[in-house]
Amino acid sequence: MQREHHKRKPGRPKASRSSQTMTQILRTASFLFMEHGYEKVSLVTVAQSCGLTKASVYYYFNNKAVLFTECLLLVLKIAHDQTASIMSGSGSLQHRLLTVAQRFMSNAHIEFESMMREASTELTEEQVGSIRTAEQALHILLKDIFQRAIDEGEIAECDPMLLSHVFTAMLTVRNRKEVINEQKSVDQAAEEVIQLLWRGLAPRQ
Amino acid sequence: MQREHHKRKPGRPKASRSSQTMTQILRTASFLFMEHGYEKVSLVTVAQSCGLTKASVYYYFNNKAVLFTECLLLVLKIAHDQTASIMSGSGSLQHRLLTVAQRFMSNAHIEFESMMREASTELTEEQVGSIRTAEQALHILLKDIFQRAIDEGEIAECDPMLLSHVFTAMLTVRNRKEVINEQKSVDQAAEEVIQLLWRGLAPRQ
Amino acid sequence: MQREHHKRKPGRPKASRSSQTMTQILRTASFLFMEHGYEKVSLVTVAQSCGLTKASVYYYFNNKAVLFTECLLLVLKIAHDQTASIMSGSGSLQHRLLTVAQRFMSNAHIEFESMMREASTELTEEQVGSIRTAEQALHILLKDIFQRAIDEGEIAECDPMLLSHVFTAMLTVRNRKEVINEQKSVDQAAEEVIQLLWRGLAPRQ
Amino acid sequence: MQREHHKRKPGRPKASRSSQTMTQILRTASFLFMEHGYEKVSLVTVAQSCGLTKASVYYYFNNKAVLFTECLLLVLKIAHDQTASIMSGSGSLQHRLLTVAQRFMSNAHIEFESMMREASTELTEEQVGSIRTAEQALHILLKDIFQRAIDEGEIAECDPMLLSHVFTAMLTVRNRKEVINEQKSVDQAAEEVIQLLWRGLAPRQ
């Protein structure tokens, strides 16, 4: 009889906190992984940073590799979306690249490739694959943009995929203390990097 | 190389050890650290790769942090000397940079900054400092070369130190599978990277 | 079956639970425990095998020890009843023993004593006691049957309780791969075991 | 020059204690495994029972599965050798079997098959195989003895391998409290079991 009133599912309803806790773990862990890499971040660190117990982290993520994978997918997705959003905006290509550079360089992170090398022995092939795919999506996005710019004569001819990698590699100067310091802000450094990339070293005659 | 650093006391291996075995450990460990990073390389791995026991490694190096420090100092010194040698040679600046790039890119290694971040929690400030100093020597070398080139109008005006960092950062594309593969050799990639750096993106009119 | 054990209070599931779900848990868990032993069967396995959650299992059984106890009591009662039913049937004693043997040997199960030893550190003395009682009921049943057979001269004189244990112990050969295989079926093995027990090794003159 | 005196190997000599510690671990662990099974025996228990640390156990045995395997191989070898020695002695077959039975029944142990089922998920196929081989060696030993006895008309015709398994299965009654107690010693029980096996149930006419 009660059942006819409102077919409420039995059991404790999934508290909205549930998803909140999970995303909090994801966010915290993402930050830690990007900051310190795979090995250095222990699950107890993640847990404590969230005010939880190790076992609670395991309640949401089956193991460290899974957590790591989801974190990277999240970070890469955000990076991809942000980049896409910025690049689809108005302004000159140079200016939009600068905006992307500033965005990327504003949050420190371990160089991607190093992190993957560190983690790859612990991840399944599938996990590595999914991360690689998400990473490539970002590079393909940039490559396509560069390709179009080349076609339209906006930039000089070159391998657009290589350019995409070089571009992101250049942004890692952000991590060097001699580059970013009291005298040179991140934004300023980004500007100079982009200018370097744009003009090249060749002297103007 | 050791005699050059007078202030270091901890971090310096016990004197009067058979330099034969010691340099072998150094070389082997250097290779392993550059290949896999700090954490991934256990002292037993180093020992076995030398045909020794863990305890023997401890006989020459007081602890892992000391060994790591000595390794990086060695690697950085070699890199510095090689670069200096190449850059002091003849040929155009662009060509000499290409040679340096090819040399660097030919042996895979974990991105330097990532490795330092990984290791830095285990190293003493002094150890970090000595590595940073050696690293900076390399960048100062490049900076000076770039500065002179700017002064002589060989390359466009820019922050030479930043340029030095950007230059080395660009070389890390070597680690990306999409860049180095069957279709593009390391030397070819190096060439394209240098060309990109030289010409920049701006379209020629 | 529960009503028969008045003295047990801990170890007895909360009253007035939907016997539907409860018996399903009991049946499923019994099977799993007999198949894999105490430790190997986690409550989450039991729950999932029933399409429930761990917490639901706890709703019916206060803890793992209680569930295990109830399972064994159930299994032992079934074994007892089946044996009683078979032995009270017609046919020669040897033939009825064969039927029992075939019944027992047809479903694989961990040797009883091993399972008890595994579980006993987690069970209360009371729980161990109740299981032992149920187990003994089975042996007493057999003992009485053997005693009567001895009295009636149907079998040779011997300690009937020991015989009961030897009889059940012999049936555990069922678990050995060298005994039960493609060439020898369970029923055939049972037959040979019973024949061995019946005739003994002594050569006939 | 020193080298010419006595080519002593460098390093600390393998203390005779070394092997002593190792065999002590083996003995202790064997006892514990036979007493409680695979899962129940944690390596910290083993270590403490030897007055060592967990890590020390790992110094001698790479992991729990390896330790377990070596323990079982040891136990099975001892059992095999003891049995062979006893069976090759003089006296009637019945009497020698009794001696074997008494020997086996005097030390309690978990039923072998149960232990293997418990452990097999953690062992490599190779490890399982080597244990199975050692186990089979014992059964083959018995089988051959039984076969010869059959050939010589010393015992009645039957499947000698099945007999071997039945024989060892019968000895597990040792674990039952109703069999071994204040009123019936192990030796006495062994005697009755052997008598049962020898004479069988069939009434003598």
Next chain:
DNA sequence: AATGAATGAGTGTTCATTCAT
């Protein structure tokens, strides 16, 4: 000069158990 032995601290992972809903 080199090594066998031993250890402490830490890591990932599992699981029975509790509690509010």
Next chain:
DNA sequence: AATGAATGAACACTCATTCAT
């Protein structure tokens, strides 16, 4: 009646480090 969330205790395993020889 049933469940989502959270936890503590245990376990297997690794590794840098020490010390007597």
